[in-house]
Amino acid sequence: MLYFFCSLTTFSQTKKELEAQRKKLKAEIRQVNSLLFKEQKKEKNVLEDLSDIQQKIAVRQELINTINLEAALLSKTIDKNTRKIAVLEKELEALKADYAAMIFKSYKSRSKQSRLMFLLSSQSFYQAYKRVSYLEQYTSFRKKQGEEIGKQALVVQQLIDSLTYKKQSKDSLIVSEKDQKKQIELDKKRQELLLAKIKKKESAYKRNLQKKIAEEKRVAQKLDKIIKAAIEKANRLAAKKLKSTPKTSKRNEFILSPEAKELAANFELNRGKLPWPVKEGVVVRRFGKQRHPTFPGIEINGTGLHIVTNQNNNALAIFNGTVLNVLVSAEGRRNVLIQHGNYISSYNNLDKLYVRKGDVVKTGQNIGHIFTDKVSGKTTLIFVLYKNTTKLNPAVWLLKR
Known part of the structure; x- marks a missing residue:
């Protein structure tokens, strides 16, 4: 019994993880539908539409895989429970048979006269005392055996209830899997x-x-050159304050004051725990080199994360820092660079700013309003992260969603 309940605890922990994964993926599908398919596009971009559908299919497939794992785990537990119920029912039947035999024997010798004769036929006072003790023990044993049958019956019933619930859960998962497969078929036709x-x-x-x-x-x-120039300018100012250039300083690396070193150290301590630069969103392009989903011969280099979010959303500072520079593209889009010691976070594709160069910003502060493309209907933030001039994968630094 102890082994069984330990196994059940291990199962429930794993099941909780899978349930959490399933809920997360369902939320992601809702987000993909809301952010990538909700807005009516004024002009069809076939490649973009195809990329959106492929992303939705990928998330649905991941959800189906999670559902299958959860269903398999339930099947395994249902089998264990079924075998355990069979064993417990046999034990219960044996207990009932023993109890019935005991009751029958007790019934045969139930009269007070029989008990009195049993005591009076004793050859000595000591034997009479032992027989009284035996009768008391026998009565106590009958009571305990009755209680044991009640406990065993309760355990069996609890297992049967658990089994019924798990079978219902499995049936529900199978229905959910079928529904997701239907949705994938529709998406694949499109x-x-x-x-x-x-x-x-x-x-x-x-x-x-x-x-x-x-x-x-x-x-x-061009952005890389601007960042290098900004670092050189910052270092010249730092050198003037120090009245000499530190021997340890390297080209294209920030000269850090003690305060800036502390800020950079705190930034590094928050690796994997930094807040996202938007309240909610879907990553439509990852960091690094990747094959184009439609044309495998063409390679895309993601400098950061392209995150589609809701209209009228703002870009948020991921950490305390100072606005290093504000860049404006030919189309009028703004890119805010925030320095965190020797780290830089870049928030590109903004159409309205709430900060200026030199401003000190706090974690979570609104940086600017994210531009919404009138043609595609999408609101996309391009978020890039640097250590000095080296681009980093933002997904490694941001809190996992």
Whole structure:
């Protein structure tokens, strides 16, 4: 029994993790539907539509995998419970049989005369005393055995109730899995239609995509130069204050004051725990080099995270720091760079600012209003993280959602 209940505890912990994963993925699907498909697009961007559908299919598939794991775990536990119930029912039947035999024997010798004769036939006072003790023990044993049967019956009933609940849970998961598969089939049909459209003008789409990638690369290189220049300028000011350039300082690395070193150290201590730069959102492009989902021969280099959020949302500072610079693109989009010691967080694609260069900001403070594309209907923040001039993967530093 102890082994069984220990196993049940281990199962419940694992089941809780899977349940949490399932709820998280369902919430992510709702978010994907809300942020990527809610707004009516004025002009169809086939590649973007296809990317959105592929992302939704991927999340649904992950949800199905989680449901399958949860259902398999339930099946395993149902089998264990079924075997345990069979063993307990046999034990209960044996207890009942023993108890019935004991009651029958007790019934046969139930009269007071029989008990009196049993005592009077004793050959000595000591034997009479022993027989009285035996009768008392026998009565106590009958009572205990009756209680044991009651306890065993309760355990069996609890296991049967648990088994029934788990079977219902499994049935519910199977229904949920079927529903997700139906949704995936619908999404795949739409995916096939979009792929057919792309196939007709594949070369034109590839040219436009490569042009866009080249432009993104040019903008990233320009930003790198601006950051290097900002570091050099900051270091010149630091050197003037110190009246000499520290021998340990390296090119393209911040010269840090004791306060800045402490800030950088605190920033590093919060690796994996930093708040997100938006209240809620869906990551539509990850960090690093990745193959294009439609054209495998084309590679995309994600400098940070592209996060689609709700309209009228603001970008939020991920940590205490100082506004290092504010950049403005040819289209009028703003990019705010915040320095956290020798770390820099970049908040790009803003159309309205709440901070200026040199401002001291706090964790969670509103930095600026995120631009909403009127054509696609999407509100996208491009979030990039640096250590000096080296780009970092923001997903490693931000709190897991």
